Amino acid sequence: MTNVVNIVMGGVFHASILFLVAAGLQITFGVQRVFNLACGSFYALGAYFGVSAVQWYAGAGGPPAFFVVPLVLAGALIGLTGVVVERGLLSFVYDRDETFQLLLTFAVVLMMEDLIRMTWGTAPVSTSGLYLVYGQARVAGATVPVYNLIVIGASLAIALGIGWLLTRTVFGRIIRATADNREMAEALGVDMRRTYAKVFTLGTVLGTLGGALVIPATAAMSEMGVELIVEAFAVVVIGGLGSMRGAFVGALVVGILRALAIAIYPELEMLVIYLIVITVLIFRPRGLFGGAAA
């Protein structure tokens, strides 16, 4: 029993990170109809930048207990570079076939991987020793690092925040209107350029925040972006493209199943996930929550 709780808690931790990246993918796809392959690259960027920020903070003598402050700030700030990608590249191809938009985000994946290698080198980097600063907690008989619980809580809070943003604010109403009917929204006076720039940047900030939050528990590697994007991809397909509720449920499904598969039969790890993806695509191509607006 303890074992199962341990595995599931590990899965939920992974799911809360996955949810952030997948939510970024969803909001971009829902509004702009762009499947942003570079979401994973922003995740990696957030992770590296987070490590640098924490190292600087530790070097400056900041108390270890507050290391999450520079970590989260760094993660959120570096995500703002998304606006450069949106204005500098994507904004030129909105009227093109979506294949070209996909390829353009693939170009960003390629560039970002090398930019990270150039800046931080090829060896993995990590925030050594801060993971267990908050100690461990006992949850239903299992020991779980408190940091994991903080991340799970933060992810839930962000999920609620996105829900609030989408349903209770003017910006959220604009987002939903644009996702529903772009031309109508534009005719009613919505500035599409600003909306697209904001939405894309929101998506990348969610990605970099996910990267920054995962980093105390693991090390940053240059391939982490291309690896995560296929998991986030599985999440959004299972949940349904463009749906926030879908991202939430999909992340839980992928995170927990992956954790169970690793514990029970490691060979099956990602295979299980992709088989579920294919099953979902075949029987419910719009995903479990597809069809709903962003």
Next chain:
Amino acid sequence: MNRANAVALAVALAGVVAVPWVAPTYHVLLMLPFMAYGVVLLGLNLLFGYTGLVSFGHALFIGLGAYTAAFLTGACKIRSLEIILVVAAAAAALVAMPVASFCVRYVKIYFGMLTLAFGMVFYTFLLKFYKLTGGDEGMPVARPFLLGRDLGAMPKTEYLAGPYYFYSLAVLVVALVVMWRLVHSPFGLCLKTIRDNPAKAETLGISVRHYRWAAFVISAVYAGVGGALLATPTGNVDPTLAYWTHSGNIVFMTLLGGFASFFGPLVGAFVFIYLQDFVMSVVPYWRLVFGAILAALVIFAPGGLMGLFARRRTVEVI
């Protein structure tokens, strides 16, 4: 094909035949992946350029072909390259048939995603089933016999730059001729109709799904044969051959040369491989340079290199 194009093609072919005599061995060896990718891209473009479906999972079939070569030469002791190519083509077709019947139910982004998912299933299979596939270390490829002749006594570079070079070239030429006939047949015409207007094609009595399915399977067979050709010069096959970024790279090659032109993908493969080699000899960051090139292509020249060329001269519309 008009006269100018025929002359250009003849010159290009003569040039490729002459390479082993005039170029340094290093460049001769670089031509081998070009020819293997050439076969892959001819097939991929039947799907991309002619049918209008962009697959992000064709590395699956390259991997399948390459692992077939490794498996046959290693575990099965079958060394004849002819048999390897036939088995690779058959394996690719067998896998592609069910995969295609699921994938062609969708178009655009959903098609791309489903192919990506299938590709990743194969990738994880290669990675995780260590006993069968060698895991992340992959499998070595023993030197195959060409036309029944064991050339094991030859030094490796001499073998690759000599007999293997011409063998690859012959396969590429056969693949090229078959594909040329295919796209200029009524079958090819139907595919183009489907690409331009699927609804109209359907009302004209073309079974859109069957044609897309056939195009998918043919392109998979090409990728399988290309993958098997690629295995020997690589020497060791590993799961990255089936990874999704590899699928992205071959779509990139097609776009680089120009997906709207029959020979575009070949030009793309050639330029990609030489440029990659050149950039890597100067800086280790080829992805940065290639990402920038891809971004520039998508924004400014979606027709690729052949598209730039076609603007100045009227090239026959395919």
